Amino acid sequence: MVNVGVMGTGYVGLVHGAVLSSYGFRVTCMDVDEHKIERLNQGISPIYEPGLEELLHEGLEKGTLSFTTSAQQVVQSSDVLFIAVGTPAKEDGSADLSYVWEVVQQIGKYINGYKVIVSKSTMPVGTSRSIALYLDGSLRGTSYRVDVASNPEFLRQGKAVSDSLAPSRVVIGTESEEAKELLKTVYATHLEQDVPFLFTNWESSEMIKYASNSFLAVKISFINELALLSEKVGARIQDIATGMGMDDRISPHFLQAGPGYGGSCFPKDTQAIVDVGRKNGEELYVVRAAIAANDKQKAKMVSKIEEVLSFDGTLKGRTIAIWGLAFKPDTDDIRYAPSYEIIQELLSRGASVKVYCPQGMRLAKQQWTELSSRIQYCDSEAECAQKADAIVLMTEWEQFRTSSWEKIVRTMRGNVFFDMRNMFTEDSVVRQWFQYYPVGSSEYGYPLQEAQ
Incomplete structure (x- = not known):
């Protein structure tokens, strides 16, 4: 079974992690907010989203869902890592990627084997390629390897849980066949549901969301x-x-x-x-x-x-x-x-x-x-x-x-x-x-x- 890590427990990360845990994956969600993580481990959602708390309770009771503040724990225990942190707008309208790069640096620091790094956050065109280049450079000289994928979310707030369980489509941008096959395993339920899938390159995937x-x-x-x-x-x-x-x-x-x-x-x-x-x-x-x-x-x-x-x-x-x-x-x-x-x-x-x-x-x-x-x-x-x-x-x-x-x-x-x-x-x-x-x-x- 694939172990899944989710970096960020906002609307996207929390819903995505809870839904994947309901499919039987062992999911670890990480956030720097200790108070939020403490409450999540008690089954208390920090956001209002119909159906979410029920999924949290189910995952916690079954042991398929856990929450931590340790970046090292989530990186080293996961095969697939979803980046789901905020990308707020700066004053000039450009996307603030500071949270994204903090996560990428932590991945590079704690990596202990092959990983697929998946951008779930909405990121400007070119970000996935930049992440791949950064991690390739930081791991040079080691035996570790990563593949990067872009997998934008299309959730409607208020319907995020139902949209995750039955998405309108799944878009995956990657240049790695190994990453593609691993993500097919993660999304096997949606493939069985005949959800439309589009496999493309990084830039096209990022552009589709925008x-x-x-x-x-x-x-x-x-x-x-x-x-x-x-x-x-x-x-x-x-x-x-x-x-x-x-x-x-x-x-x-x-x-x-x-x-x-x-x-x-x-x-x-x-x-x-x-x-x-x-x-x-x-x-x-x-x-x-x-x-x-x-x-x-x-x-x-x-x-x-x-x-x-x-x-x-x-x-x-x-x-x-x-x-x-x-x-x-x-x-x-x-x-x-x-x-x-x-x-x-x-x-x-x-x-x-x-x-x-x-x-x-x-x-x-x-x-x-x-x-x-x-x-x-x-x-x-x-x-x-x-x-x-x-x-x-x-x-x-x-x-x-x-x-x-x-x-x-x-x-x-x-x-x-x-x-x-x-x-x-x-x-x-x-x-x-x-x-x-x-x-x-x-x-x-x-x-x-x-x-x-």
Whole structure:
């Protein structure tokens, strides 16, 4: 049986390690955070992801999953090592690979035999080749040998476990037949499931991840710009998206208008691929436009709120209830969430802000230190709405559908509802109780304008 090591216990590493352990592999996950590792060994997940804690408990009970802070232990006990550490964006948009190189240096230091080193983190084109060259040089003069592979993840947060158990595809970039065969063993379950596999070179594999996320970001920015136009010409963006999605060449996926994309992937990956293009003399105009459109979308959402609620040109004295902080439902991830910038702008324009999110508040309290003292955290959506002039729905958590609308509106000071996810466009009860403003439709709160 192949022994697997995972360096990094974030969303990618933890889910990947837990799933592989459920297939019977002996998996050791490593992280430098002692408190996190202590809790993981108790079966307590540091992140909210449906189905993850069940896998953790299963792996710990069966003895197929363990956690350590020792890089030496995980390197020397593993045949295949997955690098799954963060690659955050630098201020200039380029990917910060400092965590990656710390791991690579530890591998070179503690290696004790043949290993396959697999890049699971999203890394700029050329990184796998650089890792291979570094390890080849550091092991020269020894009998040890390594092969390097790129194996990008395609997980959707909130569905990461199910996506790992039944992936849409598996992409592996390697120049070694031995590494290819070993990874076929690791992914034997997916081969049996007839999951599509693509074997390619390092650079193509790395590019596929960036290209996929950038294309989806472009699609979101495109529909968001059409939503802004729809509000001015009298069209309904949901009908437009439905009509477009009927075309098999387009598909309905990622055609939902909203406040802009966020999360741990799209913002940093679009910036990173633009940086790679710039460094190689190719400006990526389409991706750059998607980034600019996303920034515009968030600003437009704030302007919409201000237009409806402002008094004497300011939001001073207005109380706004924000429902949802996570960038999408079924996750606690608040990285690059549109809610952050929208809350920041509302505060700067004089509004008081109350917030509620089923899963995102714990991390918001920890990470949004510059905002936390200026916003009020609430224990429910109903409490959040009390004495508010307006509700701004930022994340489409399913529990919001069963809210007691009459009770909620009677505790509010106003009755304005900004539905940034178009969650209630077909709900007549919500429209009965609220002055309702969705994204991309003029029929609820926006006067029609004659086409010029």
